[in-house]
Amino acid sequence: MSPRETNIEKRTIAVLVDNEPGVLARVIGLFSGRGYNIESLTVSEVDQLKNFSRITVVTSGTPQILEQIKAQLDRLVPVHRISDLTNEGPAVDRELALVKVAGTGEKRVESLRIADIFRASVVDSSHDHFVFEMTGKSDKLDVFIDLMQPLGLVDVSRTGVVAISRGPKGL
């Protein structure tokens, strides 16, 4: 079979790693060195006692490449476990965005109205700007940001996706 398949899929992969220096560089280096895509990547310590960090990567590729990515991640020495959240049953994924919109008058009112519909909250404001905080699925954030574009969008900061499997079992 040819590796040049064209069916590109998107996956969210959770990686439990030792929280040691260089571990993020190792993961990122793996992706860049082997030409894999990173659509989003988040990392933070999740267990201080056991010294674990959790990395969530959203990546895309052919099924064969995606299997490679998982195998390559799994063989990194500081990696404890990996989980393909997209494939191994249902998962919840969320992203947080901070969105700054500047303007006055009707546009300002309109931005607040849309924020309300999207359940975004105002975390900073003045007479001529808002900073909205919004949590949700990434595509919902995309829509919100798109709607803010004509209303004076100034700045966006997004966390990237974090995800966890549904149900009682852990990673």
Place this chain on the structure above:
Amino acid sequence: MASEQMNGAEMVIKSLVDQGVEVIFGYPGGAVLPIYDALFQQNNIEHILVRQEGGAVHAAEGYARSTGKIGVVLVTSGPGATNAVTGLTDALMDSIPIVCLTGQVPTHLIGNDAFQEADTTGITRPCTKHNYLVKDIQDLPRIMHEAFYVAQTGRPGPVVIDLPKDILQGKSDCYIPPEDVKHRSYKPQVDAEPSKIEQAVKLIAAAKRPVFYTGGGVINAGDRGSELLTRFVRKLGVPCTNTLMGLGSYPASDPQFIGMLGMHGTYEANLAMYNCDLMINIGARFDDRVTGRLDEFSPNSTKIHVDIDPSSINKNVMVDLPIIGDAARVLEAMMTAWDEGDYQLDQKALKSWWAQIEEWRAKDCLAYTQKGKLIKPQYAIQRLYELTKDRDTYITTEVGQHQMWAAQYFKFEEPKRWMTSGGLGTMGYGLPAAMGVQRAHRDSLVIDVAGEASILMNIQELSCIAQYNLPVKVFIVNNQWMGMVRQWQELLHGARYSESYSASLPDFVKLAESFGMVGIRCEDAADLDDKIMEMIDTPRPVVFDCAVTQDENVFPMIPSGAAHYEMLLGPDDKAQRPISEEGMVLV
């Protein structure tokens, strides 16, 4: 319980001793002087002083590959570490267990562009299996022992430990022995799932045209790997081919051995791969040098792939039955399952499969004609083989045509006798590697089969060989060309020989003599045997400069981008089949 007070450098040495290390290959410098001081004051570990750090890693690779032990390297910070990078990459590609200690500037200067500072862990991250920067002496013993564990567990590879000078000079009573260190996360699977073993033997029993395709993984599985492979293949009566890395994993003189496969493999091996109905890959990785054009690679076979590294599975070639595990353990489980299940191969089918293979073999694809005074390179290597085969011989090589001819004409009967840079193809590998091999096997005959261009890449190591009186034999197949480059230029680039001529070569005999070694030059086929014998009988290092014909090409050849059945068998073959554009871009 606290151990006695030691400084970091002493702890490093103590860890090495406790790990059973008897020799290290290195080169000193400011950042590692504390370790050199500690070395000076002990007698357990011998230090071999190379002449360039790249040589140290290759020497350690040679030592590791010929013994099955871990090779240990010690280099200084900055340029010492960067010089080691090629060797580390080489060891990573060929899965060779190496522990490389690098000096580093003191922790408080890291990041300051201090003298001889380099971001060693950053630079070596992609060319090591794992690496460490020790920032606290409390971590030092654990990291030392972990490094040895990681280097040799699962798929072996190089591990770097970066050691800041203040850590080496600091004192602590925190030393712990290897037994007290357990790795938290790295536990590769070595035993296959029994159901997969069952499936494998069923597939074998049902096969009509099976072939074993085995690689370096069998050799890395220890002597038992090759023993079990040999027993199983003989029991089945089926053909076996080896990769470049796997030569020696199956005895080459056995009639069931059909030669090396791949770009310069035998006609019978490549056609067996193309036409088989079951491929049993053990410890090989479907490298592009082996598969040729992927969409034409063995199109009608069921494929079993045994590998200890899950990331090797389905990387280049999709297989039907992946089996994760150590080659020796999987082979053992397969044999047991085979015996217990009382399986039988279809003898009639096997017979006609062999008849077909014998037909291919009858092409005698490695034939050449040696006429007259001028020495053909194939003849030089074949004579070298014939005159050394009954001895306790180890072969290393440089990279190029001579390497391929050595792979083709030497017959390796057992593992760990053949050391060549397969994955990275590093010119300059063979001489330092031979040094490491000779250090491990002082009374054996160790020969570096070299090209005149490659040998100049690490020629400085002759000085090291002289210092330790390692009786290495350097056999230079001198065609006065970067032959392999010239071959590709002839076949792919309209015979425009751009920068591939070996100009201004030294007088290798005088060069040898200048290091206090013996130099021998041979230009006449009639003298070859006598001079090779003279080399063998010299109990000192020898540089043998063998003048060979200049325009010989390595055949058979599967041009890059071509399929196994599109093999060129000899010079007259090439004109008919131009190489595709797609093939041209491949390396």
